[in-house]
Amino acid sequence: MKSFVILSDLVRTRPNRNAWLVFIVSLLITQGIAYRIYTVEKENEFLQVKQEAGHIKNKFESALYQSTNASRIIAFLIERNLIDTYFETVSEELISQNNLVDALQLVKDNKIIKTYPLKGNEVTIGYSVLRDSFHRKEALKALKRRELYFEGPIKLKQGGVGIVGRLPVYRNKVFWGFSAVIIRKETLLHAIGIDSTGKNDTYSYQLVKSERESSNSDFMFNDLYDYKSGIFYKEHVKIGDWEVYAKLNNPHYLDRALQFSFLGLLFSFLFTLFMWHLSVQPQKLKLLVEKKTKALDRLNRELEDRAHELTASNKELEQFAYIASHDLQEPLRMVSAYLTQIERKYFHVLDENGKKYIYFAVEGAKRMRSIILDVLEFSRVGKYVEKQEKIDLNQLLDEVCMGLQKTIEEKRAVISYGVLPEIVSHRYPMLQVFQNLIGNSLKYCEGGRSPVIRVSVVRHHDEWLFSVKDNGIGIDKEYAEKIFVIFQRLHSKDQYSGSGLGLAIVKKIINNLGGAVWLESEVGFGSTFYFTLPYKNDIQNKSVIA
Incomplete structure (x- = not known):
């Protein structure tokens, strides 16, 4: 009940009602703008991530498709029964010309029969590819599609992590095996411009097989599990059924919206306080104006009195300067004239000091007259x-x-x-x-x-x-x-x-x-x-x- 009475008192007077109305309206406007900032900034950051995901996808596909020609050339050798003669020579040439291919393999039926380069890959010879259920499943996809299809990332038999692309090969319309290309993880990441950690200052990345997204295995970057949270976007790479994810590391849309929301709240409060202050001012201003008007009338009367006094004083000073300058000139002329007469009449009587004193006195009188004339001229300036x-x-x-x-x-x-x-x-x-x-x-x-x-x-x-x-x-x-x-x-x-x-x-x-x-x-x-x-x-x- 007491709270209701206090609230009633707050809205009873007109200035308070106006202040509450201003606060509510300004708060709705500023928070609406804050929400708009939230949605626009979020959409902008989403589009930014989408563009980055598309960029990575294009570089990824470009790197994979560059290995297509190598697998097809090896397949051609198989179809023409030239593999024993030319496999090493052609493989060497292909790998030297394509820095995205780390190794080439021949998989006949189920086993790897040849690999280039052999050094470092000896352990793969004779390996039964289709013995593992997952490898078999991926190989069957390539067979079903009748085109190059990539498996991975997987742990390679010869060590390290990489991806394997298999192209089905037929001889005389009978399935012979696969022409395979090996691309190591570090080679692939260098080609698409991603660090080995899968991160940079702005984005985090992840590459994972589509059907295995729900598990935490066979990720390109095993330490990045939260790639589906926050602002992210995924692109599909058909040649290996991969999902390429790009995620924004530090989204700012919420921070910017909250900042503006807080500023909007502060603005609403200050603006309301200002409007309330304005609404209670008219009466105060009226009283203040009346008080100031009386004070100004009194000051104007005082200024008029001072102006009359200054005018009279100026006239007296001008008259004094004029009279003084004129009245002073006559005695100076007399002093100068009499000194000149003394010098002329007693020239032969006066010694050198006497003549010098008379000269100084005459010159002083002349300078005094010049100063008086200048003072008179100075007093006349502006008249x-x-x-x-x-x-x-x-x-x-x-x-x-x-x-x-x-x-x-x-x-x-x-x-x-x-x-x-x-x-x-x-x-x-x-x-x-x-x-x-x-x-x-x-x-x-x-x-x-x-x-x-x-x-x-x-x-x-x-x-x-x-x-x-x-x-x-x-x-x-x-x-x-x-x-x-x-x-x-x-x-x-x-x-x-x-x-x-x-x-x-x-x-x-x-x-x-x-x-x-x-x-x-x-x-x-x-x-x-x-x-x-x-x-x-x-x-x-x-x-x-x-």
Whole structure:
């Protein structure tokens, strides 16, 4: 009664009823598939064994029929009364040409009168073949069929195990005896490709006379008695009334079916558990969604507040940067101007150290002004008010080279860019990018070497891939990311001038335009700067605002 109550509770609620239904249906499906696997795999393995049994039968019959000609030739000698003259000569020739025949015999009436080769077979001479009831029975079958018929496997009189084929011979229409061929067991097994144990990794074999299958005697392989169990198939060989068995050593059909059955049971259980879990989730999900919705509303309000604060902060920072850069330039100009006046007015009064100090102060003011201008330029990156337009890169690079003409001539630089495509972007930022990259290639070149700079553009899927390659001093791989950081320099100001903002500006421009920039370089072998920009088919009328 208690079990019934528990079962009733298990199926009372709708999720539980659905779970039980899912379990039963999935279990029926998976076990049905497992049974199908069982039958299909068993049939496949049976067909495999059947094919192997047929293959062994064909090789067995082929080996036996090869001895037919030898027995017929000996029979011909008997019929023509030539046996005394030619038996040894012809037998020698036949055995040398047929490696499946171990010996030839003449059985006149009931006794063996001749055998070849004689050596090792002497004991068979005079042996009465039909004295044994089983030998007589097998010989009478050959006589009844009037064709070659094999007996065996039997223990041979001369030792060992083999089979004996007897062909009835008639002289002047009167029964004379038999022309017999002897094939030893090892010769026969070698011919049909079976090991002396009757086994290999896949199959076991057995050859037995049809009428003696129920007994355990006269098997070809005496240690193999279970040849009729499991997956096996037999073929009949008429020339000796043999049954040739092939048996699969390790059938897998049951293992595979059981494996899938177990997996099906496990799947049914897990799938049922999953479906039950899904069936009880709607209410939980509803409560969770309500809770998350409230949390998201609260977070959205917080994000909006933070966005307003960041917008105000950014505006203040931009205004501060603009004012600071402008307000700082005026004092620097005054310092530079007054220092220049002092140097001019008191040139003859100042000693060498004084002139040097004034020079350093003026140069520092110039560098400070350059840094302020670069910072102002960096803060403006992404603040594009002009619309995007089609840009002829050839004209753009011509303009860049014109602006750098003095440096190009001084360094005897070679800048090549072939015929470049038109792209859709903002003109001034692209001009800045190429000015900075080509300017760096001109700057960072070893003394005495003329800079060689190659600019190329290819379309790669949905983006443009740009490259600026030079033969300059190169950059160590460990600094490939550092050089794009603001104010990062790899050399002192005495070696190469600059504020350390050029590549930072390039990266910020490319990122704002939706692309990426990176470097491939090796010290002493130049550098190649790559950057990508989205491919656009038409002109976008919207400005890009950072």
